[in-house]
Amino acid sequence: MAARTVKLAVIPGDGIGPEVVAEGLKVLEVAASQYDLAFTTSEYELGAKLWHRTGETLPDSVESELAEHEAIFLGAVGDPSVPSGVLERGLLLRLRFDFDHYVNLRPVRLFPGVESPLAGVGADDIDMLVVREGTEGPYAGAGGVLRKGTPHEVATQDSVNTRFGVERVVRFAFAKAAARPRRKLTLVHKDNVLTFAGELWQRVVKEVGAEYPEVSVDYCHVDAASMFFVNQPGRFDVVVTDNLFGDIITDIGAAIAGGIGLAASGNINPDGTFPSMFEPVHGSAPDIAGQGKADPTATVLSAATMLEHLGAVEAARKIENAVAADLKTRGHAVRSTSQIGDDLAARVAEQG
Amino acid sequence: MAARTVKLAVIPGDGIGPEVVAEGLKVLEVAASQYDLAFTTSEYELGAKLWHRTGETLPDSVESELAEHEAIFLGAVGDPSVPSGVLERGLLLRLRFDFDHYVNLRPVRLFPGVESPLAGVGADDIDMLVVREGTEGPYAGAGGVLRKGTPHEVATQDSVNTRFGVERVVRFAFAKAAARPRRKLTLVHKDNVLTFAGELWQRVVKEVGAEYPEVSVDYCHVDAASMFFVNQPGRFDVVVTDNLFGDIITDIGAAIAGGIGLAASGNINPDGTFPSMFEPVHGSAPDIAGQGKADPTATVLSAATMLEHLGAVEAARKIENAVAADLKTRGHAVRSTSQIGDDLAARVAEQG
Numbered sequence: 233m234a235a236r237t238v239k240l241a242v243i244p245g246d247g248i249g250p251e252v253v254a255e256g257l258k259v260l261e262v263a264a265s266q267y268d269l270a271f272t273t274s275e276y277e278l279g280a281k282l283w284h285r286t287g288e289t290l291p292d293s294v295e296s297e298l299a300e301h302e303a304i305f306l307g308a309v310g311d312p313s314v315p316s317g318v319l320e321r322g323l324l325l326r327l328r329f330d331f332d333h334y335v336n337l338r339p340v341r342l343f344p345g346v347e348s349p350l351a352g353v354g355a356d357d358i359d360m361l362v363v364r365e366g367t368e369g370p371y372a373g374a375g376g377v378l379r380k381g382t383p384h385e386v387a388t389q390d391s392v393n394t395r396f397g398v399e400r401v402v403r404f405a406f407a408k409a410a411a412r413p414r415r416k417l418t419l420v421h422k423d424n425v426l427t428f429a430g431e432l433w434q435r436v437v438k439e440v441g442a443e444y445p446e447v448s449v450d451y452c453h454v455d456a457a458s459m460f461f462v463n464q465p466g467r468f469d470v471v472v473t474d475n476l477f478g479d480i481i482t483d484i485g486a487a488i489a490g491g492i493g494l495a496a497s498g499n500i501n502p503d504g505t506f507p508s509m510f511e512p513v514h515g516s517a518p519d520i521a522g523q524g525k526a527d528p529t530a531t532v533l534s535a536a537t538m539l540e541h542l543g544a545v546e547a548a549r550k551i552e553n554a555v556a557a558d559l560k561t562r563g564h565a566v567r568s569t570s571q572i573g574d575d576l577a578a579r580v581a582e583q584g
Numbered sequence: 585m586a587a588r589t590v591k592l593a594v595i596p597g598d599g600i601g602p603e604v605v606a607e608g609l610k611v612l613e614v615a616a617s618q619y620d621l622a623f624t625t626s627e628y629e630l631g632a633k634l635w636h637r638t639g640e641t642l643p644d645s646v647e648s649e650l651a652e653h654e655a656i657f658l659g660a661v662g663d664p665s666v667p668s669g670v671l672e673r674g675l676l677l678r679l680r681f682d683f684d685h686y687v688n689l690r691p692v693r694l695f696p697g698v699e700s701p702l703a704g705v706g707a708d709d710i711d712m713l714v715v716r717e718g719t720e721g722p723y724a725g726a727g728g729v730l731r732k733g734t735p736h737e738v739a740t741q742d743s744v745n746t747r748f749g750v751e752r753v754v755r756f757a758f759a760k761a762a763a764r765p766r767r768k769l770t771l772v773h774k775d776n777v778l779t780f781a782g783e784l785w786q787r788v789v790k791e792v793g794a795e796y797p798e799v800s801v802d803y804c805h806v807d808a809a810s811m812f813f814v815n816q817p818g819r820f821d822v823v824v825t826d827n828l829f830g831d832i833i834t835d836i837g838a839a840i841a842g843g844i845g846l847a848a849s850g851n852i853n854p855d856g857t858f859p860s861m862f863e864p865v866h867g868s869a870p871d872i873a874g875q876g877k878a879d880p881t882a883t884v885l886s887a888a889t890m891l892e893h894l895g896a897v898e899a900a901r902k903i904e905n906a907v908a909a910d911l912k913t914r915g916h917a918v919r920s921t922s923q924i925g926d927d928l929a930a931r932v933a934e935q936g
């Protein structure tokens with residue numbers, strides 16, 4: 233029997249979600265078993281299908297059940313038949329907020345052998361970790377509309393930033409930066425325009441930074457940072473930023489690191505009060521669903537991020553090594569979703 | 585005597601500002617003279633030097649004088665000795681707001697011969713026009729701080745969006761799209777999260793779009809758009825977006841089109857109630873100031889944007905042709921700032 237058993241909630245979701253999740257679990261289990269770690273999984277049907285059938289995005293009873301797990305593993309949700317925003321806010325963002333996923337962790341790493349859209353950029357040039365705040369800022373949902381539909385209509389949208397919320401994510405980012413070889417942290421904001429929030433972020437970074445003299449601290453306006461992601465990506469190590477800026481720059485990050493098909497993410501509650509959730513950054517890609525064409529690599533990498541969060545750091549490294557080896561020799565050969573999963577699982581196994 | 589004389593206010597600014605402005609004016613005058621257009625210029629000393637001497641960023645009397653001109657031509661302002669935000673808000677943004685520059689126009693075009701950081705991308709792949717709203721949204725300056733410096737601090741930042749403000753910039757963008765060969769307009773927003781503002785933008789684009797059946801309309805979330813700028817830039821023709829999203833994506837645009845050294849911009853009040861202002865997107869680059877090393881091309885292109893705004897469309901085209909021809913044959917030869925200006929002026933002249 234495994235020394236430790238983790239209760240994992242699985243949300244396969246829509247489109248290619250179930251296909252990639254199956255491969256993610258396959259690789260996860262091989263890696264975990266090497267460390268006397270086992271997963272018991274319960275599957276939850278959430279997403280477009282549930283919404284069409286019941287009009288619900290996340291029944292309270294399901295949310296309570298999810299809360300009883302140690303972690304959540306999600307494929308992808310969404311379908312063109314569901315209005316924009318319904319599943320995003322009713323399911324994905326609701327989980328981030330209700331489960332206090334204040335760290336949205338997104339590694340941006342160009343694996344050797346993967347083609348970046350950037351000319352002359354190699355694996356050594358792109359290796360960063362974006363720590364995006366996940367529970368406040370412009371995502372608070374605050375705002376309103378006056379005189380809707382008239383020429384005098386006003387719509388507001390409020391970003392809410394707290395000392396509590398900023399400090400905890402900044403602390404997380406400094407700890408990550410201190411543990412990486414380059415020990416560099418860049419705050420990305422727009423403090424010359426968003427003065428109230430920007431000053432708070434700057435002050436907190438300065439204060440927490442005083443506890444990490446070994447970490448060098450840099451600041452970039454979000455517009456400049458977005459440019460540097462494209463023409464000087466090597467400039468960044470750990471990046472800490474607010475919810476909306478993080479949303480934007482991690483998509484640029486995914487693009488420069490070979491595409492959203494390889495981008496992993498963790499929605500993390502570092503305190504362990506609630507289960508953290510791990511998911512590929514890509515969507516449900518309904519156009520290729522059910523055809524075994526989806527690349528499960530981002531989901532497999534999200535499983536590694538999950539293992540690391542659960543303390544199984546070596547198991548996580550093995551998965552990353554397997555992915556790195558696979559990407560290096562991938563070329564243009566076409567493999568099915570499950571074939572890629574099998575190959576990755578085999579590469580994990582052979583590291584014994 | 586010229587058939588028409590334009591009163592132009594010139595703000596050379598700091599760092600490389602005066603150098604590039606001199607070349608911009610040189611080329612501008614050659615192009616204008618071919619069309620019986622002349623400029624009378626008055627120079628204003630605004631920027632870091634004035635601020636250090638007087639503590640002022642834009643004296644009211646100077647603003648009143650600026651208002652008496654038909655257009656403003658600005659080099660760059662800013663210096664590391666001035667705290668972040670002071671000149672941005674006290675001068676640049678104040679002019680945008682007080683002079684109601686509701687269109688912030690930023691062409692994103694890869695000229696033949698210019699190297700993009702994107703692999704395998706050529707001039708045909710990047711030719712867009714970003715129409716950024718310039719007078720509202722998150723730039724309103726609204727927000728505040730509660731319990732500053734305590735663990736209970738809250739900082740808010742409010743985006744203010746009006747039907748009036750959104751509609752006029754959307755109308756401008758549709759008119760531009762209708763006049764371009766591809767006739768495509770993409771709205772960039774984040775309506776699945778910023779629901780109040782996003783719904784207003786979507787609704788206005790739909791309503792105004794009904795008057796432009798020949799323009800095809802697309803929508804992209806800002807995160808996806810940022811990614812597509814990098815891996816599918818050909819997807820965009822005219823882009824319309826809010827003030828902050830526009831700030832970010834135009835810097836990505838500058839990056840993919842060969843760098844901020846080539847990016848022009850116009851802060852436009854299409855109604856003509858106030859003078860519009862034209863400036864390169866780059867900053868004052870104090871590290872290379874006074875050495876004749878700055879590339880004046882972005883400033884020269886901003887002069888073209890100004891001519892177009894003033895109705896001298898053919899003169900604008902000649903400058904763009906001159907720049908295109910120069911960039912095509914530029915290679916790695918090093919020329920001084922004034923040399924590049926001379927060459928561009930000669931290329932304009934020879935189109936006679």
Ligand SMILES: CC(C)[C@H](C(=O)O)[C@@H](O)C(=O)O
Pocket residue numbers: 320321324325479776777807
């Ligand atoms: C689906 C959407 C609400 C979400 C976000 O904006 O955070 C997505 O873009 C992401 O980055 O995870």
Ligand SMILES: CC(C)[C@H](C(=O)O)[C@@H](O)C(=O)O
Pocket residue numbers: 424425455672673676677831
């Ligand atoms: C200087 C700054 C206030 C400005 C902005 O944010 O608009 C700049 O980044 C720009 O894009 O013109």
